[in-house]
Amino acid sequence: MPVALVVAGCGSKQDALAPHSRASKSISSLWWNMLIGSALALAVVAIILAAAWIRRNRVGVPGVRDGDRAAMAVVVGLGVVVPILVIAALFFFANIFVIRDTTMPSAAAAPSQRPKLTIRVIGHQFWWEVRYPGTRAVTANEIHIPARTPVQVLVHSDDVIHSFWVPQLNRKLDMLPEQVGGLLLYADEPGRYRGQCAEFCGLQHAHMGLLVFADPPATFRRWLAAEAKPASGGGAGLFVSKCGSCHAIRGTAASSDVGPDLTHVGSRTSLAAVTIPNSPARMREWIRDPQGVKPGNQMPAVRLTRTQLDRLVAYLEARR
Amino acid sequence: MWAERPGLLGWLTTTDHKRIGLLYFWTTLAFFGAGGVEALLLRAQLARANNDVLGPDTYDQLFSMHGLTMIFWFIIPMTTGAFGNYLIPLMIGARDMAFPKLNALSFWLFLGSGLLVYTGLFLGSGPNAGWFDYVPLASRLYDPGRNIEFYALGLLFNGISSTITAANFIVTILRLRAPGMSFNRIPLFCFAFLAASFGLLFALPSLSVDLIFLFLDRNLGMHFFDPSHGGSTLLWQHLFWFFGHPEVYILIVPAFGIATEIIPAFTQRKMIAFPLVAIAELLVVFIGFGVWAHHMFADGIPAVTLVFFAGATAMVVIPSTIQVFAWSSTLFTGRPRFNTPLLFIIGFILFFVIGGLTGVMFVAIPFTQQVTDTYFVVAHFHYIIFGAAVFPIFAGMYYWFPKVTGRMYFERPGQISFWIIFLGTNLLFFPMHIVGLLGMPRRVYTYPGEMGWTAYNLAESVGGAITLVGILLLFGNLVVSYRRGPLAPPDPWHGPTLEWSIPSPPPEYNFAVIPHVSSAYPNWDLADREADRRRLAEGVGMLDHGHEQVVSTLADGEPVEIVRMPHSSPWPILLALAVSGAFAVLVTEKYGVAAVFGVLALFALVGWHWQEEES
Numbered sequence: 006m007p008v009a010l011v012v013a014g015c016g017s018k019q020d021a022l023a024p025h026s027r028a029s030k031s032i033s034s035l036w037w038n039m040l041i042g043s044a045l046a047l048a049v050v051a052i053i054l055a056a057a058w059i060r061r062n063r064v065g066v067p068g069v070r071d072g073d074r075a076a077m078a079v080v081v082g083l084g085v086v087v088p089i090l091v092i093a094a095l096f097f098f099a100n101i102f103v104i105r106d107t108t109m110p111s112a113a114a115a116p117s118q119r120p121k122l123t124i125r126v127i128g129h130q131f132w133w134e135v136r137y138p139g140t141r142a143v144t145a146n147e148i149h150i151p152a153r154t155p156v157q158v159l160v161h162s163d164d165v166i167h168s169f170w171v172p173q174l175n176r177k178l179d180m181l182p183e184q185v186g187g188l189l190l191y192a193d194e195p196g197r198y199r200g201q202c203a204e205f206c207g208l209q210h211a212h213m214g215l216l217v218f219a220d221p222p223a224t225f226r227r228w229l230a231a232e233a234k235p236a237s238g239g240g241a242g243l244f245v246s247k248c249g250s251c252h253a254i255r256g257t258a259a260s261s262d263v264g265p266d267l268t269h270v271g272s273r274t275s276l277a278a279v280t281i282p283n284s285p286a287r288m289r290e291w292i293r294d295p296q297g298v299k300p301g302n303q304m305p306a307v308r309l310t311r312t313q314l315d316r317l318v319a320y321l322e323a324r325r
Numbered sequence: 326m327w328a329e330r331p332g333l334l335g336w337l338t339t340t341d342h343k344r345i346g347l348l349y350f351w352t353t354l355a356f357f358g359a360g361g362v363e364a365l366l367l368r369a370q371l372a373r374a375n376n377d378v379l380g381p382d383t384y385d386q387l388f389s390m391h392g393l394t395m396i397f398w399f400i401i402p403m404t405t406g407a408f409g410n411y412l413i414p415l416m417i418g419a420r421d422m423a424f425p426k427l428n429a430l431s432f433w434l435f436l437g438s439g440l441l442v443y444t445g446l447f448l449g450s451g452p453n454a455g456w457f458d459y460v461p462l463a464s465r466l467y468d469p470g471r472n473i474e475f476y477a478l479g480l481l482f483n484g485i486s487s488t489i490t491a492a493n494f495i496v497t498i499l500r501l502r503a504p505g506m507s508f509n510r511i512p513l514f515c516f517a518f519l520a521a522s523f524g525l526l527f528a529l530p531s532l533s534v535d536l537i538f539l540f541l542d543r544n545l546g547m548h549f550f551d552p553s554h555g556g557s558t559l560l561w562q563h564l565f566w567f568f569g570h571p572e573v574y575i576l577i578v579p580a581f582g583i584a585t586e587i588i589p590a591f592t593q594r595k596m597i598a599f600p601l602v603a604i605a606e607l608l609v610v611f612i613g614f615g616v617w618a619h620h621m622f623a624d625g626i627p628a629v630t631l632v633f634f635a636g637a638t639a640m641v642v643i644p645s646t647i648q649v650f651a652w653s654s655t656l657f658t659g660r661p662r663f664n665t666p667l668l669f670i671i672g673f674i675l676f677f678v679i680g681g682l683t684g685v686m687f688v689a690i691p692f693t694q695q696v697t698d699t700y701f702v703v704a705h706f707h708y709i710i711f712g713a714a715v716f717p718i719f720a721g722m723y724y725w726f727p728k729v730t731g732r733m734y735f736e737r738p739g740q741i742s743f744w745i746i747f748l749g750t751n752l753l754f755f756p757m758h759i760v761g762l763l764g765m766p767r768r769v770y771t772y773p774g775e776m777g778w779t780a781y782n783l784a785e786s787v788g789g790a791i792t793l794v795g796i797l798l799l800f801g802n803l804v805v806s807y808r809r810g811p812l813a814p815p816d817p818w819h820g821p822t823l824e825w826s827i828p829s830p831p832p833e834y835n836f837a838v839i840p841h842v843s844s845a846y847p848n849w850d851l852a853d854r855e856a857d858r859r860r861l862a863e864g865v866g867m868l869d870h871g872h873e874q875v876v877s878t879l880a881d882g883e884p885v886e887i888v889r890m891p892h893s894s895p896w897p898i899l900l901a902l903a904v905s906g907a908f909a910v911l912v913t914e915k916y917g918v919a920a921v922f923g924v925l926a927l928f929a930l931v932g933w934h935w936q937e938e939e940s
Contacts, residue, residue: 018777019764021695032695036762039689043682050653050678054671057656061663073597076654080598084650085643092639092688099689100635107691108628130467165462166558168623168698172764176694179624181559182461183552186625203623203698203766205455207462208381211769301381 019199021172025219026191028175031106035099042091049083107176109157109189120157120189124148128160128167128180128202131209131302132265132278141255142232145265146278149228152219156190165207171200171217179204192219199279208301214279231325236268240320247307247317254324264304271325277302289318326834326869330893338893340425341833345432346411347729352436353403359443360394361796363387365789368753372786374774384770385453386472390446392456393476396576397483398439400714404579405490405525406435408721409518411729413494415824415831416512418503418840418847420874423496426894426933431489433901438482441909445475452476455768457569457620458539460550460561465543473543474912477536482908484529484536491522491529498522499879503823505842506882512822512845513596516603517582524575524610532568535561544914559624566617574613576710577677578606580717581648584670587717587724588652590820591667592659595846598651605644605651612641622693631690639688645681649674664818665739669720672747676712680705683758698768701761707754719746719799726803727813731829734806742802745795752788756781821846826854838866839875842882900929 024030110118126148127134135144150156160169162180169188170177178188192198202213220228235256244252248267249259255268270276273283277299281287290297293314295304309317329335329344336344366387370379379387410428414421422428445451450471454463463473498511498519511519538549539561548554550561589596596602615637622631652674661667683705687693696702726734760781765772772778816825823840824831825848838861844850860866868875872890877883907922 021762021764032691035689035692039686046682047678053653053657057661061661076597076658079654080647080650084647088642088646092642096639096688100632103691165467166459176691177623183557201766205768211771
């Protein structure tokens with residue numbers, strides 16, 4: 006079962022035209038309507054130009070001609086009146102109606118539409134810190150939400166500007182160091198939805214992916230309860246001494262928040278912000294040579310013997 | 326009447342607008358080559374998933390330099406510096422720009438700024454945070470090298486050059502027009518350059534302030550953009566885009582001007598809705614100052630602000646639709662000859678309509694928030710910038726080739742070059758719309774194979790290669806035509822404006838006798854031109870006592886004064902050398918040495934004005 010997840014884990018699309026929420030569906034249907042309108046507008050211009058080409062050899066046209074009033078009427082009609090009507094319609098439709106589906110319901114909205122859960126996502130070069138306020142759960146790069154439930158995601162950045170974007174679920178929102186933004190996340194059905202940082206944030210902007218798992222509500226509650234628990238069992242000594250200056254595993258002496266919290270890293274499907282699947286072999290490669298796997302990321306290579314590396318990978322993969 | 330000084334020294338000290346235009350032309354063409362090579366390298370890297378032609382550091386410098394080069398060192402100096410300099414005095418019947426020495430200065434400063442940023446790139450410290458260079462990524466904490474100093478100082482430096490050019494165009498177009506060329510008879514080409522020049526003059530200060538703040542933050546420990554000390558990262562974005570969006574119109578409005586010259590020439594018909602088009606050219610830049618925050622729709626700024634800027638974005642569409650239908654209905658009601666220049670203009674109209682339609686979509690706030698910072702936006706602005714700015718530049722190269730070189734280009738290879746470039750660029754840019762909607766963010770140096778983006782990216786890279794072939798054919802054709810093309814008559818197209826009334830190539834003094842103008846298409850007023858020839862034969866109104874020029878009133882074009890223009894001068898290039906030295910030294914934070922160069926610049930300024938007394 007975990008193997009199957011690993012294989013599928015990186016296979017998710019982030020296709021804005023394959024929406025899985027009301028917000029994304031509204032945006033993509035807006036797109037298809039705008040595409041039809043645009044095709045018509047392009048056709049009008051193309052027909053005029055084609056007609057000019059067809060008529061190029063007609064006889065009886067005097068040498069130099071002045072502008073004429075009929076043509077002027079065409080310019081005013083097609084160039085002023087029609088665009089004002091069309092664009093005004095687009096403006097009101099998109100910015101009054103569609104926008105409602107993509108923004109957080111106001112306090113006056115029906116209770117069923119108001120968010121049932123708040124998640125904090127904090128951007129880092131080049132990974133996502135994920136917190137569930139009200140619980141001790143802290144994870145990274147893989148967000149679990151209950152399906153068919155409005156979720157509020159509060160985003161900000163710990164360093165440079167990033168952008169939180171899961172196109173199948175909603176539009177994007179920049180993560181700034183100086184303000185916290187709120188985004189509605191809702192998934193119509195259980196599934197895995199890929200997202201990616203959308204604001205250029207440095208060398209590894211390309212490998213700053215994230216996954217949203219929409220679970221059936223009961224599964225989500227079990228996951229959250231497990232995630233909130235500290236790590237069990239011993240054997241943390243090597244991790245604490247080699248990795249503890251940057252990483253945390255709750256329940257051990259390692260409690261730094263420079264890098265991702267690894268308390269339940271073994272249960273994640275991917276590593277290094279959805280750059281590689283989470284398997285013992287890939288994790289080993291990642292720890293041995295992080296700059297080879299993701300050049301320019303913040304994780305240094307730590308000097309380890311072969312047996313230390315084996316023990317560390319085994320220890321981490323057992324953190325479920 | 327007078328001749329230019331021959332040899333290298335003649336070119337270094339020239340103040341002749343045509344020679345400066347040619348200097349701009351060759352220099353910007355070199356930068357176009359550099360920006361093009363950068364683009365091809367980026368496309369080589371993106372042709373396959375998980376490719377490793379370029380590493381992330383090199384990729385980031387190259388995409389930043391590609392954008393900066395094409396905007397600041399190719400399109401703006403090519404349109405204003407090369408086309409504007411060469412053609413505007415000819416079109417308004419003047420003998421030079423209003424400030425010939427400033428004109429030379431702006432070229433040498435422009436060259437210095439370009440060499441400065443490229444020095445950074447060749448040292449491995451090129452700008453690496455994109456052309457809009459968001460903080461805090463560009464702050465010293467996250468970008469500790471000298472990369473951003475090359476960016477900030479290079480652009481600040483370039484801005485000085487553009488400001489001088491803009492002021493020069495404004496005064497030239499407003500005051501040096503031939504007698505009779507009242508405001509309503511200014512050719513649409515010149516209206517477009519007037520609009521672009523005003524745009525530059527009002528937009529650049531915002532960028533300069535932003536760059537100075539950035540430099541102070543990075544080098545003198547200030548906190549304009551540092552939120553942990555009460556600064557704001559959004560301040561950078563507001564100041565940048567207050568410049569950056571008008572900048573887009575500054576890029577394309579001169580291209581509109583080129584189109585409004587070529588369409589009448591090849592349809593033998595005056596532009597339909599002339600006054601509306603003139604107003605639209607000015608209006609598009611004016612409204613362009615009110616739309617900047619649509620670049621920031623995903624920032625999380627308040628909804629009321631978003632709606633205001635979406636409204637302005639809707640308004641700016643109208644001047645553009647007016648022009649599209651004016652161009653196309655002029656073509657429809659005229660009798661178009663589909664020579665190479667007109668083919669490029671047809672391509673331009675189609676590209677501008679497609680890029681404009683995707684631009685209209687940004688009126689829809691939620692859609693913008695979905696696609697901003699993806700390849701959809703990259704597709705949109707390449708349709709505008711390559712399709713709507715570079716296509717007219719190519720059209721203009723063919724159209725004015727006989728005037729500038731005195732030879733005709735070869736028509737058939739010209740048309741083939743159009744078709745190759747047209748197909749190549751569509752293959753290059755169209756799939757970017759799709760791949761953006763499929764979720765590909767911009768500025769990624771690589772992407773995983775299973776996202777469904779690979780085939781589109783490969784097609785784009787192939788399109789890039791095809792475009793390269795077309796562009797090589799275009800320039801190959803022009804080079805061969807320059808050597809072996811048939812000799813060109815003064816007016817091969819029966820063109821509408823005054824540059825076609827004089828020999829090809831134009832003599833140093835442009836007009837032996839100052840022409841009198843009675844419409845916006847003076848070369849079609851055959852009686853007026855006949856009168857000019859008569860006055861030349863009789864020796865009336867010659868102004869043959871050296872560099873003389875008529876100054877006319879702003880609105881009516883009544884001649885009020887005759888001024889003497891300076892001849893060649895060594896001071897512009899010397900001043901530019903001193904300023905270049907100062908900026909180059911500032912990159913290394915040696916403020917004392919920079920001050921020495923500043924003093925040298927002051928000496929050059931003194932010398933500049935000393936010369937003025939003598940002549």
